[in-house]
Amino acid sequence: MSDEAIAVFQVEARENLELIEQGLLDLLDRPEDRDLVDAVFRGLHTLKGSGSMFGFDALAGFTHHCETAFDRVRKGEVAATTDLVSAVLAARDHMRRLMEDPTGDHGAAGDVLLADLERAVREADGNAPVAAAPVQTAWRIRFDLPSHAFKNGTNPLALLAELRDLGEARVVADVSRVPPLSQIEPTDHYLAWDVTLATDQGRGAIEDVFIFVMDEMNLSIEPLDASNADAVVADQTGPAEVVAEVSSILPQTAAPAQVAAPVQSSAPTAPDAAEAGVAKTAKPSESVRVPADRLDELMDRVGELVIAQSRLSQIANSGVDTALRAVSEEIERLSGELRDTMMVLRMVPVATLFGRFRRLVHDLARETGKVIELSTDGETTEIDKTVIERLADPLVHLIRNAADHGLETAEDRAAAGKPATGRIRLSAHQSGGEVVITIRDDGRGIDRDRVRAKAEAQGLIEPGAALSDHDLLQMIFHPGFSTAAAVTNLSGRGVGMDVVKRTIEALRGSIDIASRPGEGSEVSLRIPLTLAIIDGLLVRVGQGRYVIPLGAVEECLELSLDEDLRSRGRSFISLRNSLVPYLRLREMFETGTPPELHQKVVVVSTGTERIGLVVDQIIGDHQTVIKSMSKLHSGLPTFSGATILGDGGVALILDVGHLVAKGQQQEAQMREAI
Amino acid sequence: MSTQAEITTAPGWTGAEQVEVLTFELNGELFALHAVGVQEIMDLAPETVVPGAGAFAGAVINFRGKVIPLSDLRVAFGLERGAATIDSRIVVIEIELAGEPTLVGLRTDKVHEVTTLARADSEAPPSVGMRWRPEFIQCLVKRGGEFIVVPDLQAIFNQQQDARQPVASATRH
Numbered sequence: 001m002s003d004e005a006i007a008v009f010q011v012e013a014r015e016n017l018e019l020i021e022q023g024l025l026d027l028l029d030r031p032e033d034r035d036l037v038d039a040v041f042r043g044l045h046t047l048k049g050s051g052s053m054f055g056f057d058a059l060a061g062f063t064h065h066c067e068t069a070f071d072r073v074r075k076g077e078v079a080a081t082t083d084l085v086s087a088v089l090a091a092r093d094h095m096r097r098l099m100e101d102p103t104g105d106h107g108a109a110g111d112v113l114l115a116d117l118e119r120a121v122r123e124a125d126g127n128a129p130v131a132a133a134p135v136q137t138a139w140r141i142r143f144d145l146p147s148h149a150f151k152n153g154t155n156p157l158a159l160l161a162e163l164r165d166l167g168e169a170r171v172v173a174d175v176s177r178v179p180p181l182s183q184i185e186p187t188d189h190y191l192a193w194d195v196t197l198a199t200d201q202g203r204g205a206i207e208d209v210f211i212f213v214m215d216e217m218n219l220s221i222e223p224l225d226a227s228n229a230d231a232v233v234a235d236q237t238g239p240a241e242v243v244a245e246v247s248s249i250l251p252q253t254a255a256p257a258q259v260a261a262p263v264q265s266s267a268p269t270a271p272d273a274a275e276a277g278v279a280k281t282a283k284p285s286e287s288v289r290v291p292a293d294r295l296d297e298l299m300d301r302v303g304e305l306v307i308a309q310s311r312l313s314q315i316a317n318s319g320v321d322t323a324l325r326a327v328s329e330e331i332e333r334l335s336g337e338l339r340d341t342m343m344v345l346r347m348v349p350v351a352t353l354f355g356r357f358r359r360l361v362h363d364l365a366r367e368t369g370k371v372i373e374l375s376t377d378g379e380t381t382e383i384d385k386t387v388i389e390r391l392a393d394p395l396v397h398l399i400r401n402a403a404d405h406g407l408e409t410a411e412d413r414a415a416a417g418k419p420a421t422g423r424i425r426l427s428a429h430q431s432g433g434e435v436v437i438t439i440r441d442d443g444r445g446i447d448r449d450r451v452r453a454k455a456e457a458q459g460l461i462e463p464g465a466a467l468s469d470h471d472l473l474q475m476i477f478h479p480g481f482s483t484a485a486a487v488t489n490l491s492g493r494g495v496g497m498d499v500v501k502r503t504i505e506a507l508r509g510s511i512d513i514a515s516r517p518g519e520g521s522e523v524s525l526r527i528p529l530t531l532a533i534i535d536g537l538l539v540r541v542g543q544g545r546y547v548i549p550l551g552a553v554e555e556c557l558e559l560s561l562d563e564d565l566r567s568r569g570r571s572f573i574s575l576r577n578s579l580v581p582y583l584r585l586r587e588m589f590e591t592g593t594p595p596e597l598h599q600k601v602v603v604v605s606t607g608t609e610r611i612g613l614v615v616d617q618i619i620g621d622h623q624t625v626i627k628s629m630s631k632l633h634s635g636l637p638t639f640s641g642a643t644i645l646g647d648g649g650v651a652l653i654l655d656v657g658h659l660v661a662k663g664q665q666q667e668a669q670m671r672e673a674i
Numbered sequence: 675m676s677t678q679a680e681i682t683t684a685p686g687w688t689g690a691e692q693v694e695v696l697t698f699e700l701n702g703e704l705f706a707l708h709a710v711g712v713q714e715i716m717d718l719a720p721e722t723v724v725p726g727a728g729a730f731a732g733a734v735i736n737f738r739g740k741v742i743p744l745s746d747l748r749v750a751f752g753l754e755r756g757a758a759t760i761d762s763r764i765v766v767i768e769i770e771l772a773g774e775p776t777l778v779g780l781r782t783d784k785v786h787e788v789t790t791l792a793r794a795d796s797e798a799p800p801s802v803g804m805r806w807r808p809e810f811i812q813c814l815v816k817r818g819g820e821f822i823v824v825p826d827l828q829a830i831f832n833q834q835q836d837a838r839q840p841v842a843s844a845t846r847h
Contacts, residue, residue, distance in 0.1 A: 304739030544723055589725035627741040631771035632731045632778070632834070633724055642722070642734055642741040650722040650736050 009054040011289075013099050016043050017092060018355070024089050025358045031080040034204065040088075041067070041074045042211055047095065059098040062110050066091045069121050076204075077125070084120040086366070089359070091117055136167075136200050138224035144174075144192030146216050151187060154213050160193065162209045167199030196224065292385060295346060302335070302342045303625045303644065309335045310646035339625075343533065346386075350428045350437070351379035353388050357399055357426060364403040371410055371420055372403055377427035383435050387507055387527055391437070394500040398439045398523050399424060401497075406443030406521055416518065418442065434509075435529060440522040446515040451475050473513050477501045505657060508534070508549065508640075536643070538622040538651060539602060539615040542591025545651040547624050547643055548613065552604045552656040556618055559599040573601060573612055582612030583659065604656045611660045626653065638662065691793045697822060698765060698782040701753040706815065706822045709788050713766040713777060718758055729755075730834050735779055737766055744779040750830045751806050759783065769827055778831070791815045791822065809833075 020043040027036045044067040052060035066088060072078045091113045097106055141163065145154060163169050174192040178184070197206070206221050207214070309331050316328035354376045361374040383391075407413075407422035414420060425440045448469070455461045455475045475481060479498040504511045508528050515521035528534070536547035537556075559582075563573055572579045582601055586593065596616040603612050624643040633639070640655040695706035696715075714737075721733040721744060731745040744764065748755050761784040768775050792815075799811040810833075812826040 300739050307736075307739065544725075589723075591725075629734070629741065630743045630776050630778070631774060632743040632745070632776070632831070633727055633734070636724065636726055638726065639724065644736050644739060644741065647720075648736055649720045650734050650741050652722065652724065652734075 006054055009050055009056075010099060013047060013050065013059075014096075016047050017096050017099070019043050020047070020092050021089065021359055022355060024085050024092065025362060027080050027085050028082060028362065031082075031085075037070075037074050037080060038207075038211065041070055044070055051099070056099060056102050058102060058106065058110075059095060062091070062098055062114075063095055065114050066095075066117065069117050072121060073124075078121055079124050081120065081124040084117075084124045086362075087113070087117040087120040089362070136198055139195075139197045139199065139203070139206060139221055140224045141195040141197055141206060141219070141221050142193070143195075143210065143217055143219040144177075145189050145213065147185075147188040147190065149189040149213070149216075152213075152216075154189075156189070156191065156193075159209055159213075160195070163195055163197055163206070166201050166205055166209070167197055169198075170196045192218075299342055299346070302339050303627075305335050306339055306625070307644050307646065307648060311648065314646070343384075346384050347382035347529075348385050348388055349379060350381050350383060350388065350435070353392060353395065354379050354426055354428075356392065357395065360396060360399055361403065361424065364400065368403060368407075369409065370403065370407055370422055372407060372422050372424060374399075374424050374426065377425065378429045381428040381430050381435055383527065383529060387529075390503065390507055391525075391527065394503045394525070395426075395437070395439070397497075397500050399426070402439055402441035402443065402521070406441040406445075408444050412444075416444075430529070431526075434526045436524055436526050438522055438524040440520060442520040445517040445519055445521055446473060446476070446513075447517070448472055454481065473515060476513070477511070508551070534624050534626060534653075536622045536624040536653065537602065538619040538645070539600075539613075540617040540619055541585040541589055541615050542593040544589065544591065545619065545645065545649065546585070546615075547622055547651050547653045548602055548604060549653070549656060550621070552606065554603045554605050554610065556600055556602050559601045559614055561597070564595075564599065575603065575612075580610050580612050582614055583662070584614045586614065586616065588662075604660070606657050606660050609660050613654075613659065622651075624653065692790050693793070694788060695791050695822075695824070696765065696788050697786040698763075699784040699786065700748055700751070700782060701756060702783075703753070704786075704820060704822045705747070705782075706789075706791065706824050707765065707767060707780075707827070708824075711767045711769065711827075713768055715785050716764045716766060716779075718762055718764060728834075731778075735764070737777060737779060740777060742766065742777045742779055744781065745831075745834075746781045747825060747830070748781070750810055750834070751825075756783065761785075767827070769831055771831060791817070791824075796824070 020040055023036050023040040023043065027033065027040065030036060044063055048060050048063040048067055051057075051063060070088060073080050073084070078084070094106065094110055094113050097104070098110075143159075145156060149156070160169075160171055163171075172194045174194060175190075177192065178190040184190075199205070203221055207219075210217065210219055309328075313328045313332055316325045319325075357376075358374055361372050364370075365372040402424050403422075407424070408416065408418075410420040413422065423442045426437070427440075428435060428437045430436075451472055452461070452467075452475075455472075455478075456463045458478070458481070460475060460478055460481075461467060476497050477500075479496065481496065481498070501511050504525055504527070510526045511523065512526075513521065513523050535550040537550050537553050539546050539548060557573075557575075559573070571582050571584070573582055574580075580603060584595075586595060593616075600615050600618050601612040602615060602618070603610060605611075622643075622645070626641045626643060628641050629636070629639060637658040638655055639652045641653045642650050643653060645651050694709040696709050696712050697704060697706045699705070716737070719735045719737075721735055723733050724731075724743075727733075729746065730749040731743040733744045734741050735744050746755065747753075763782050763785045764779040765782055765785065766777055766779050769778055770776070771778075795817065796813040796815045799806075799808040799814055801808055806823075810826055810830050812824045815822045815824060
């Protein structure tokens with residue numbers, strides 16, 4: 001088996017496990033939902049099948065046991081109790097381990113999990129929903145399969161055989177869709193069936209026959225009684241699109257069996273047989289899986305194109321050839337659009353991120369014994385894929401914090417007159433070029449006195465120092481700061497709020513915290529939509545050109561000769577009655593060039609500090625496509641990356657935070673020197 | 675560093691009695707690189723100095739829309755750095771840095787040819803009588819009356835990275 005095939009299997013298995021997890025978590029809320037049970041079962045079944053196909057025998061074996069246990073839930077023999085679902089969740093985690101590390105020795109752990117599962121099933125056995133006494137019912141089943149059914153490996157004969165196993169069946173094939181011989185595509189499927197079945201099993205058993213093909217077919221199942229022998233009732237319990245497809249073709253045909261290729265709802269007339277034969281099954285939105293590095297490659301190409309285009313337009317604009325200029329403008333427009341499209345390709349909805357936290361909250365609730373409810377909002381908000389990945393860890397930490405420190409126990413909540421269920425709300429929305437993600441809990445809020453005591457104990461603030469509420473709350477972002485009296489298993493493990501803050505700032509985002517005693521806390525993260533592009537101010541220092549992120553720039557002013565000379569000893573300029581320290585980038589970067597006559601000061605801010613950067617020339621705005629620096633230069637924190645300019649040259653992007661830190665350091669050294 | 679020892683003996687030569695190389699000149703000395711790692715030979719491009727990066731990789735260039743470091747082997751070998759001439763070229767190679775394949779440009783005074791060197795003609799760098807650091811040299815290959823130096827790029831780049839780490843952490847705080 002090729003490594004590539006195994007990698008594909010693993011990607012799909014990971015997604016499948018994700019779906020199983022989501023399904024199980026939903027099942028905790030809605031234990032009666034048959035669709036959920038079926039979805040989970042289907043997931044387990046697929047995992048088992050593909051696992052054994054790709055040689056993941058341990059995974060297939062383990063999953064088989066879980067599938068068998070879960071099958072009893074599906075058949076309605078046992079109820080989906082919380083314990084049972086939790087046991088399957090734990091088993092799912094084990095499947096993931098088996099999938100990621102098939103050679104490892106996980107046998108013992110697996111046996112423990114299976115024993116747990118078995119116990120949960122046995123306990124759940126007692127409160128199984130009472131099965132209805134078997135009654136023979138007659139059903140009328142009509143179904144067709146998409147034309148590509150054979151290519152997917154569907155065997156209609158096997159489906160019919162399974163139906164026959166349920167009871168006495170009378171099968172009539174509907175051949176009306178079969179085209180003339182000359183037009184028959186031998187690998188396509190043209191038939192539909194009308195089955196009358198007498199069975200003591202319920203509708204669920206019949207649906208199970210079609211469980212793997214249900215999404216792609218038209219299926220109607222109706223109890224056969226005198227009154228509706230001819231009318232077709234849309235199957236209300238089936239997937240929504242089946243309902244839609246069936247009902248959309250209803251009015252046009254009077255034939256006993258409904259036959260049509262699935263059509264989009266806009267189709268005005270029922271497709272005739274020939275059309276149906278060639279019609280492909282059009283899915284509402286098709287997607288293609290593309291490895292992220294190919295996207296990055298494409299992005300690079302687009303970047304090159306944009307650069308080449310700007311050189312072209314320079315040449316075109318310097319000449320008199322109007323035809324050339326017209327073409328150049330056309331290419332400029334196209335490449336701009338191409339770049340925008342490229343950006344959108346990299347965007348993924350935050351739902352992929354939020355989805356993971358439901359499991360986390362479920363586990364947290366079990367570990368802490370608190371009742372926690374997670375609600376999410378704005379899952380469709382989109383962020384660059386790389387940003388999403390780097391947000392996961394900080395958010396995990398913030399949610400752990402909210403559950404562990406923020407929310408009180410049920411008793412404490414009751415005593416405070418709050419509902420027993422603690423709520424954590426995760427929401428996202430876009431605001432300008434940023435996405436704002438907030439994590440809010442309705443817990444006890446941050447205890448200011450404890451923060452102050454701790455900050456004083458650590459020497460971060462003077463005892464009794466007057467601090468604004470905002471500044472006091474900022475203390476929790478200091479390294480090594482934790483107000484939890486006891487470090488629990490959950491929070492206080494390695495990553496602290498300072499790491500969260502640093503991660504967010506590395507994404508060029510910001511973090512803010514608000515809290516009301518007794519009412520809860522809210523942490524908001526402001527993250528730029530993409531890491532790939534920023535607005536920058538292009539400046540020149542000596543021979544080199546640099547980009548300062550425009551978001552950090554407050555204003556630009558001229559450094560007068562007087563001021564320049566006067567400030568030799570103290571590098572401050574006065575800006576509207578406040579002293580702003582500044583750095584001469586020419587000196588800092590050791591350009592070895594004489595200063596320009598009219599130097600400029602770019603005043604930048606990091607949110608709390610302001611500092612002036614003296615440059616030789618301000619060139620202007622620049623849409624900056626960020627290229628990361630190689631590992632050879634990763635040790636230089638003053639530069640967060642580089643970008644390619646219109647003339648093909650490279651400009652370095654300044655990391656304002658580190659520059660300011662460096663400026664303060666120099667300032668401190670100066671003070672010591674005096 | 676055991677991995678480094680492996681690298682010094684491994685690339686190009688293992689199993690093959692002959693190896694294809696690209697020969698080039700640095701300050702009058704003849705050097706050779708395994709041809710498989712060479713991506714492109716390009717004319718000098720506008721360089722962007724990276725302040726604080728040190729002489730070995732003191733600049734970056736635009737290579738096909740990517741920003742890649744431009745490094746100078748003369749610094750590693752303590753050779754004098756002459757001014758660029760009409761023959762100066764940049765050889766772009768791919769090398770592994772901290773586990774990531776990275777494109778790096780190497781300054782050369784002149785690029786000669788792609789040729790084949792035989793393992794039989796190679797010898798390990800002598801531990802005495804050489805002004806260069808022996809750990810930076812994979813082997814010396816005799817050809818005609820002269821020696822071609824096959825530098826151990828992995829060792830050179832690893833060393834540059836290691837050497838720079840403490841500096842980096844010092845500037846950060």
